[in-house]
Amino acid sequence: MAQQDWMSDEDLSQRLKGLYDYEQVEVPKIPESERLLGAAEVVTGYTGTQARIEAERCMQCQDPPCVEACPAHLDIPGYCEAIAEGDLDRGLEIVMEAFPIPGSCARVCYHPCTDVCLKGVEGMPIEIPRLRRYITDNADQHAFDYAIPESTGKRIAVVGSGPAGLSCAYHLRRHGHHPVVYEQFDKAGGTLNTIPDYRLPDDVLQDEIEVLREMGVAIRTDAPIAGDGSIDALLNDHDAVFVSVGAVKAREVPIDGSDLDGVYHGYNLLRRLDAGESLFGRKAAIIGGGDVAMDALRSALRTCEEIHLIYRRSPLEMPANPEEVFEMTEEVIQQGWHHLAVEMSTERRVERFKQIFHSLESLTLDRMEEIEANLTREMKAETFDRLDKRVGPLAVHFMANPTRVVDDGQGRAGGLELVRMELGEPDDDGRRRPVEIAGSEFTLDVDTVVFAIGQQIDADWLGDDHGLDLEPDNRISVDEAYRASRAGVYAGGDAMRGPASMIEAMGDGRWAAEAIDADLRGTEGA
Ligand SMILES: Cc1cc2nc3c(=O)[nH]c(=O)nc-3n(C[C@H](O)[C@H](O)[C@H](O)COP(=O)(O)OP(=O)(O)OC[C@H]3O[C@@H](n4cnc5c(N)ncnc54)[C@H](O)[C@@H]3O)c2cc1C
Numbered sequence: 001m002a003q004q005d006w007m008s009d010e011d012l013s014q015r016l017k018g019l020y021d022y023e024q025v026e027v028p029k030i031p032e033s034e035r036l037l038g039a040a041e042v043v044t045g046y047t048g049t050q051a052r053i054e055a056e057r058c059m060q061c062q063d064p065p066c067v068e069a070c071p072a073h074l075d076i077p078g079y080c081e082a083i084a085e086g087d088l089d090r091g092l093e094i095v096m097e098a099f100p101i102p103g104s105c106a107r108v109c110y111h112p113c114t115d116v117c118l119k120g121v122e123g124m125p126i127e128i129p130r131l132r133r134y135i136t137d138n139a140d141q142h143a144f145d146y147a148i149p150e151s152t153g154k155r156i157a158v159v160g161s162g163p164a165g166l167s168c169a170y171h172l173r174r175h176g177h178h179p180v181v182y183e184q185f186d187k188a189g190g191t192l193n194t195i196p197d198y199r200l201p202d203d204v205l206q207d208e209i210e211v212l213r214e215m216g217v218a219i220r221t222d223a224p225i226a227g228d229g230s231i232d233a234l235l236n237d238h239d240a241v242f243v244s245v246g247a248v249k250a251r252e253v254p255i256d257g258s259d260l261d262g263v264y265h266g267y268n269l270l271r272r273l274d275a276g277e278s279l280f281g282r283k284a285a286i287i288g289g290g291d292v293a294m295d296a297l298r299s300a301l302r303t304c305e306e307i308h309l310i311y312r313r314s315p316l317e318m319p320a321n322p323e324e325v326f327e328m329t330e331e332v333i334q335q336g337w338h339h340l341a342v343e344m345s346t347e348r349r350v351e352r353f354k355q356i357f358h359s360l361e362s363l364t365l366d367r368m369e370e371i372e373a374n375l376t377r378e379m380k381a382e383t384f385d386r387l388d389k390r391v392g393p394l395a396v397h398f399m400a401n402p403t404r405v406v407d408d409g410q411g412r413a414g415g416l417e418l419v420r421m422e423l424g425e426p427d428d429d430g431r432r433r434p435v436e437i438a439g440s441e442f443t444l445d446v447d448t449v450v451f452a453i454g455q456q457i458d459a460d461w462l463g464d465d466h467g468l469d470l471e472p473d474n475r476i477s478v479d480e481a482y483r484a485s486r487a488g489v490y491a492g493g494d495a496m497r498g499p500a501s502m503i504e505a506m507g508d509g510r511w512a513a514e515a516i517d518a519d520l521r522g523t524e525g526a
């Protein structure tokens, strides 16, 4: 059995008194004062005692909603129990049943499981991903027995090495097949490689990908699949094809000056920072309110003297993950934003509960809505009051939109022109659209401009006559078993959903592998 440190008598007696029951065991992080000094990982992970106390809070629910909410249906109560019993080998076995690269997932997962954890109805939900990280930090994936069965002799091409492709290849291998992953870039991991090291260290991800290679998954980097007839060629050489090319094409920036030096798309900027380039100047503007904006902003905080965040709606509509907002605000030490993180997270949990339980569990819903209502108007007012101000190196500009990047006279960004917005009439989906306020233009003095305004799916690589049905936004159409419109071709992850999340991609990879395996065996038996 893998070793872990044991609970002290004092910790045990505190737990027995119920002192920890409603509260999460706080996740250890490096001191705020050290965070901006480099790329060190911010969250350091639970100790054995902390993990065991947190795991023991799990109520081992019957029909656990956390498992249903996890797209890969990970047995969460199972691994909580294993941690509580000190059996990390069993914990690893449970985790590896669901998907590969679990330590990477534990660090960045948006955890739909935690959002619906029933412990959260009267207290704080279980820290599900951080408990998973505790297992992967302390049990050896390289030494794990993956029980690969006898070879089926079937080769499956996996296009793209992000979480969807890696998960599909992993599960195919565990069925005895021979997946070959083709990745256009020089490094496997897909979009996870854009996530900065302070959230997901590169060595953690690459070490976990190495486990797949050790299992016999062939991963070919610098291997783009492109051009007319590429799907035909793959089908000629393989028994099936899984398309997991993600949504990695930068959305075009529709304003003057977007082609100047010093102007980047968020996705491309983060990928280049990961490759070791130094791209920020002294003063940066980040445009957007999602996770890519937060990652770009937090990266800028580590090098720039002055950073401006620009978002065209109000802070409550920012789609960014609350934890990222929270960690970012810890970094700029702006107390007002902490309320924002709490509000967003609670609203999301209510939304999740509604999705999962529908008309069931009205008590749970009522309770959740009560929690939301308890966030007082004063708190919201205070949040807004503090937000549109400068704190340390960061200035935030809500309800503002860029209109032009100013040329410094040498072909480089020398400023950003913006216009203030107000909420206009509701549009088709009932949301009030932001509209420009005439005459409210203002200019920021910046030398780096980052547009974190989203990615789209690139279908150019397919060439002509690929025979796949595509949605208007290039998403690959599939049936409920991830089968695309051509026999032998399957798709999942962002290429099928549009920009989504790591855990959804991993779930797709898992269930697509099951479908491919069943179809290949069906073919075999026919
Ligand atoms: C900056 C940023 C931060 C994010 N943070 C989080 C987070 O914290 N938590 C979370 O859950 N999600 C996060 N996401 C979203 C998450 O990364 C994606 O949803 C997920 O990676 C999608 O997985 P995928 O396997 O479908 O595609 P991807 O991970 O995008 O992988 C697709 C791969 O296919 C390759 N490829 C494309 N075309 C070809 C071709 N023709 N031939 C060969 N290879 C090809 C690409 O190079 C890429 O490596 C973030 C996204 C971004 C951009």
Ligand code: SF4
Binding pocket: 057, 058, 059, 060, 061, 064, 065, 066, 067, 076, 077, 080, 116, 117, 118, 119, 126, 128
């Ligand atoms: S919902 Fe929460 S308490 Fe219930 S089994 Fe899942 S993690 Fe444990």
